[in-house]
Amino acid sequence: MQVDDILGRLEKIRKSGQGWIARCPAHDDSHPSLSIKFTESGRFLAFCHAGCTFEEILQALGLRKIAIIGYSEHVHVSREGPTMEQIEAQKKAIRLWKNSKSARLDHPYLIRKKIQPHHARQIGESLVIPMQDARGDLWNLQFIHPDGSKRFLMEGRTTSLFTVLGEPSEVGRIFISEGFATGATIHELTSKTVFVAFSDTNLPPVGHIVRRVFPRADIVIAADADPGGESYSERAAREINGSVAYARRA
Secondary structure (H helix, E strand, C coil), rough: EEHHHHHCCCCCCCEEECCCCCCCCCCCCCCCCCEECCCCEEEEEEEEEECCHHHHHHHHCCCCCCCCCCCCEEEEEECCCCCCCHHHHHHHHHHHHHHEEEECCCCHHHHHCCCCCCCCEEEECCCEEEEECCCCCCEEEECCCCCCCECCCCCCCCCCCEEECCCCCCCEEEECCCCCCHHHHHHHHHHHHHEEECCCCCCHHHHHHHHCCCCEEEEEEECCCHHHHHHHHHHHHHHHCCEEEEEEEE
């Protein structure tokens, strides 16, 4: 099935980033709530922000049994998608983020790390960092407590999520850091854009996203100088043709 055939089955469709937004065919959608995308491998991904399942979307589009594999011109319908737990965590993240307040400049973690809050916010005593996907959708939050301990929303998505410090450009240097403090320090010292991956295991997937969007950029992985950081940063650098710089833990 052609990509245009699937797009032709949707109403009120408009381009959004690397995908489209349209009315969800699985419910009475007065305000377009369906995000769709066709991956480089030709898979069709769909997510309804009103809560319709991927199966319901496929059924409404008449695509349940489609399995045509192709690239660019043809589509393979994938059953990949967020779990119900991840969807619930996303709803909670959006609600908490909307109710959060600007981070205080005298937060103990910011003072200890000697960094600015940038777009971090605060709930109670915890800093709150937004975790977005490549489309810009908020999926999870990282909470940084005054003692430096960190946590995410339980059962929330983390893979391939990041936060961005600065405005990326098509050319020039872009950094990818493991943590927010390292990323903030790099951005403040160099004025370069930094993608914060939140963990060493997330360096490769975030690296692939950055390379795909900025194919001509000079990408530097700023990883922690520990076994995990070294392993995953070197793997990411090999896979995306980037380089590695190790950050000493403060």
